Amino acid sequence: MKHSEEQGKTVDIREILTLILRRKWLVIVPVILVSAVAVAGSLLLTPLYRSSTIIWIDKPHNVSRELVRIIGGESRQRLSGEDRRRELQALQNEITSQTYLNQLIRDLGLDNDPGVALQAAQMRQDSPGLSLEDLKYHILVGRLRERISVSYVGSDQIQITVESADPTKARDMVTQLTTILEREKSKYELEKILDNQTFADLQLQRMEHEYQLALDSFTAAQGRLTRLQLPEHISSQENRQEILSDIDQTRREINDFSDESTAIESQLAQWDLSRARLRYTDSLVTLRTRIDGQIATFATMMEKYAWNDQNITNVNVRLNNNTRLLEKEIEQAVQEQYASYPENQRLLLRRHFMVRENLDILNSRLSQLRQSLDKLDERISSLPRLQAELAELEREVEDARIYRDAFRSEETTVEIISERAKDRTKYKIIEPARIPLVPFWPDKKKIVVMGILLGLVIGGAAVFLAEMMDNSFKRVDEVEQLLDLPVLATIPRIDKLPMMR
Numbered sequence: 001m002k003h004s005e006e007q008g009k010t011v012d013i014r015e016i017l018t019l020i021l022r023r024k025w026l027v028i029v030p031v032i033l034v035s036a037v038a039v040a041g042s043l044l045l046t047p048l049y050r051s052s053t054i055i056w057i058d059k060p061h062n063v064s065r066e067l068v069r070i071i072g073g074e075s076r077q078r079l080s081g082e083d084r085r086r087e088l089q090a091l092q093n094e095i096t097s098q099t100y101l102n103q104l105i106r107d108l109g110l111d112n113d114p115g116v117a118l119q120a121a122q123m124r125q126d127s128p129g130l131s132l133e134d135l136k137y138h139i140l141v142g143r144l145r146e147r148i149s150v151s152y153v154g155s156d157q158i159q160i161t162v163e164s165a166d167p168t169k170a171r172d173m174v175t176q177l178t179t180i181l182e183r184e185k186s187k188y189e190l191e192k193i194l195d196n197q198t199f200a201d202l203q204l205q206r207m208e209h210e211y212q213l214a215l216d217s218f219t220a221a222q223g224r225l226t227r228l229q230l231p232e233h234i235s236s237q238e239n240r241q242e243i244l245s246d247i248d249q250t251r252r253e254i255n256d257f258s259d260e261s262t263a264i265e266s267q268l269a270q271w272d273l274s275r276a277r278l279r280y281t282d283s284l285v286t287l288r289t290r291i292d293g294q295i296a297t298f299a300t301m302m303e304k305y306a307w308n309d310q311n312i313t314n315v316n317v318r319l320n321n322n323t324r325l326l327e328k329e330i331e332q333a334v335q336e337q338y339a340s341y342p343e344n345q346r347l348l349l350r351r352h353f354m355v356r357e358n359l360d361i362l363n364s365r366l367s368q369l370r371q372s373l374d375k376l377d378e379r380i381s382s383l384p385r386l387q388a389e390l391a392e393l394e395r396e397v398e399d400a401r402i403y404r405d406a407f408r409s410e411e412t413t414v415e416i417i418s419e420r421a422k423d424r425t426k427y428k429i430i431e432p433a434r435i436p437l438v439p440f441w442p443d444k445k446k447i448v449v450m451g452i453l454l455g456l457v458i459g460g461a462a463v464f465l466a467e468m469m470d471n472s473f474k475r476v477d478e479v480e481q482l483l484d485l486p487v488l489a490t491i492p493r494i495d496k497l498p499m500m501r
Contacts (some may be wrong), residue, residue: 023466027459031452038451039444047439051170052161053178054153054431084152091158092150095177101141103180108172111136148177157430167436174433182427204408211400218393225386228379233306235380242307243373250366257359264352271345278353281333287326291361294319295368302372303379323361327354 020027094100105111111133120135127135147163160177164170233239268274280288294315305311334350341349 020463023463026462026466027456030458030462031455034455034458035448035451038447038454042442042444042447045442046165048163048165048441049167049170049436049438050161050163050440051167051174051433051436052159052431053174053429053433054157054159055178055181056157056428056430088150088152088158095150095160095181096145096148098141100177100180100184101144102137104144104173104176105137105140107176107180108169110140116140144173148173163440167439171433171435178427178429178433185427204404207400207404211397211404214393214397214400218390218397221386221390221393225383225390228383228386230303230376230380234303234376239306239308240373240376243302243369243376246307247366247369247373250362250369254359254362254366257355257362261352261355261359264348264355267348268352271348273345273349276338276349276352278330278333278349279337281329283329284326284333287322287329288357291319291322291326292364294322295361295365298365298368299372299375302376319365323358326357330354330357 110116116136116139117132119139120132123135123139124130124132130138149161151159151161153159160174160181162170162173162177164173265274268276297315301312301315330353331350334346334353338346338349
């Protein structure tokens with residue numbers, strides 16, 4: 001079975017080859033015609049020549065070598081791919097700008113082309129306000145921008161390429177563009193050199209200003225450091241532990257009073273006294289104001305005295321005394337305001353109001369102590385940052401002084417001028433432009449190959465169509481299928497009869 005399939009495939013391939021040989025002229029003729037048309041067409045196209053030059057660009061420093069040494073500018077940073085692309089685009093825009101291209105047109109007399117003059121005259125009909133010269137330059141600039149390209153071929157090396165139908169003109173345009181580039185850059189650098197003295201004076205003024213600013217910042221930081229620094233007995237860890245111990249004690253008292261308040265409120269609810277309120281007398285208001293003021297003094301005293309200092313102890317003693325006086329005033333106010341209530345209810349109300357006031361005072365004391373401690377911690381923790389800032393400002397003052405002294409010296413000013421004169425942008429032609437001998441377009445070999453391929457495609461299509469339209473019998477099975485009868489014999493085609501001797 002496998003042998004039969006392989007034989008069938010072989011027969012199919014032979015039939016295809018036989019078909020192609022039988023109709024070979026349907027393939028040969030299109031190949032010849034299309035190839036001939038392609039070759040003739042390539043001869044009619046105007047050939048374009050390409051000439052290029054490679055230039056090495058030396059980028060100078062903008063300051064003297066002494067200042068380069070000071071600022072550490074000797075090592076050049078490697079540009080990223082995106083930076084190089086932008087730099088190349090900027091150079092492309094500069095070389096194809098109207099400033100450069102107008103000079104190129106004038107230097108080489110490109111505006112004397114009769115074809116350009118004729119096109120400009122036709123355009124003037126639509127733009128009568130423009131002169132013929134302006135229109136010629138407009139046309140030429142547009143053409144040149146399409147034919148000039150700039151690319152990187154190495155570190156600080158660029159390649160300028162120009163395309164033209166005239167090989168000599170392509171070489172001349174590349175050479176002249178290089179001359180214009182160096183001329184324009186040299187003009188720019190010369191202007192910078194002439195302004196060197198003014199530059200040095202302005203730099204000196206700026207350095208004097210920056211030095212004074214750095215010195216003022218350093219002095220201000222020293223003042224802040226002096227104000228923030230605390231005595232050792234206040235900033236010590238032992239003092240902080242004593243404050244935290246007092247805060248913990250206050251929290252425990254708050255918890256105790258809170259538990260007692262919960263129990264009292266439960267009992268008040270049983271006697272329907274939950275809505276009972278104490279009317280503040282003048283004495284109560286005076287005592288409470290005095291207590292709040294004493295609590296507020298912790299904020300300032302914590303930054304002046306150690307927590308075991310006698311002044312802190314005195315404030316705590318006065319605060320406790322005033323709290324006891326407040327309890328006595330509450331007791332008297334309850335006796336007066338709830339005189340009609342039973343004794344046991346008055347005692348419960350008195351204790352209720354005392355617990356509430358103590359809770360309020362302790363919460364206020366805890367909040368004040370916590371805030372004061374946070375400020376103290378923040379002040380202590382900010383000292384290292386301020387000391388680091390002070391050290392950095394001291395370095396900035398020293399750097400600014402070095403720059404100022406460098407620009408102050410007459411020798412440095414002279415060196416800046418001389419270095420700027422020597423280190424202006426330099427251009428070195430590594431590969432000069434040459435007259436191209438062979439056009440880069442059109443590629444005749446490629447056109448011929450494409451013509452042959454296209455002719456083969458057309459010929460193959462013609463053979464296929466001719467075979468599809470041929471209704472004659474080509475195989476025995478076609479006759480048997482049409483007549484429904486077996487074929488007994490076939491006579492092979494005899495192209496030539498053997499000659500009888």
